[in-house]
Amino acid sequence: MFLNKQASAPRPWLRPVLAALLALTVAACGADKPAASPDEAATADSGSEAAAGTQAAEQAAQADALAELGVDELRERGRTAYAESRLYAPAGDNALEYYLALREKSPGDAAVASVLTDLMPMLVIATEQARDREDFEEARRLAGLVARADPDHPARQRLQASISGAEEAAQRRIAQQALSAEQEAERQRQLAAEREKAQAEQQRQAAEELARQQRTEREAAERAEAGRVAEEQRAAEQRAAQQRQTVQSPAPAPAAAATALRPLSTPAPRYPVDALRAAQSGEVQVEFTVAPDGSVSDARVVRANPPRIFDREAVAAVRRWRFEPVPEPVTTRRTIAFSPGG
Incomplete structure (x- = not known):
């Protein structure tokens, strides 16, 4: 079961501002608006600090609740939230917070690190968008997640400073407009x-972009694997063709090397009686x-016609032959004819 979604509470920094505005409104019924006292100004300035402290306490409580979950449950909840495009919201029930809690329990998990890396650019953009629409409570929550995910992220300090500046500007504008409660x-x-x-829209678009990137990477990997398999198949076919050619091609006739042989003595064979x-x-x-x-x-009969009639005398004669010395052994073939009238 997922954690219950936190209801959006009124912003704490508005309470002193609204109190000051109410006092100004009552005083305006009989006289001009008086200038704000130093105490009232100090109270208004402390509003954002009180809001930040309250939100930090809420985030700490959510983190403690997630820390009580086991590794398997955190991983399953993270996957479910990711699949349902709950990437960084709602608070306490989103993929980013589940994977942050899982990273604390499994610091060396490469899959967790990969998911957090993918989500960081979208988290920074969401923080800026919350700031721009003056949703400072949400902007501070998201900026806190940026700091938890990567304390050294280059945008962390810039985000915190811009949120504080935008919130102060909004407070001044509200005081000038004298909005009613x-x-x-x-x-x-x-x-x-x-x-x-x-x-909802931002997370939907972010999930679609992540899915597109993953699909592109998967297709590239599949193409690379198909190319590798095809290359291996071509190489195997080439090896098979070479083997067939080696088997089918006749071996070079040993007699071809005999052109380099110079006989010194080749006595004729004895004619069988x-x-x-x-x-x-x-x-x-x-x-x-x-x-x-x-x-x-190594003299041996390769072919005889008729067989076994002249074999012995032919081999005996060849063994008595002599040639000029050669650089290395040479194997050759000679055909010896037997004719009674020769």
């Missing part, structure tokens, strides 16, 4: 109605490696 009471009612209307008697011909492709000293190693 009924007129001042009516003005106070109108001011309360204007305050409620202005706060059975194949010679049968006048059988064929060929064998042998792959082998030439070592840096020109000797042959």
Whole structure:
């Protein structure tokens, strides 16, 4: 359950002013208005100080009431007030005060700090607007929230000074206009109605602006994530294409490197007796490696036609071959033909 909304009380600083005005009105029935006495002037000047003290006491009581709530309840109430556009009003039941109380219980909460940072510009504007419509009680309350949220805020002293100056000017104007108690009471009612209307509209606009900013940030994050996923997908497709190309592309023929080989001795293979008697011909492709000293190693049959007839003699012959020394081992292939009439 939310805290009960505080009813708008008559401004304390008006009581001595109205008393002085009433005395002036009675005296005017039989004579000219007398000048205000030093005591009366001092009493009028102390009005704003008394109002500030009363309001400070009320704010302290509200803060104590919020301090009695637990962390979870403060967080839930803050979220609800934020969602319902109760950003800084009414007093004691708004998102700003809930999150200030929550900050005192959880000083390192980054989410709380972020919300307070978002609300500060709107709180400063609301304070200036309350001052300009001469709602000094509300202006002092909001200025107090600015000081609580950020004691070092650059606008804090300026706001307090401008509120005091505007309030003194309003007091002088009221004294000059000699408003009756009924007129001042009516003005106070109108001011309360204007305050409620202005706060509702201001908070609605502020909530819409916050929602727009959050939506923009969320959309930017979604676009960045989509771009990252697309880039990863393109990179994966490129890697897959390269792998397919590697598998499908034939390996360079080892024989291509043989152009750099210079044979020194390549004795012909011995013709198998059975194949010679049968006048059988064929060929064998042998792959082998030439070592840096020109000797042959790792000779093996790659292809033979017919198979297993000339394989042994072809490999034996290749192993006896010699080449000029090379800088590094070279693997190559040679095809050896067998013909009974050769």
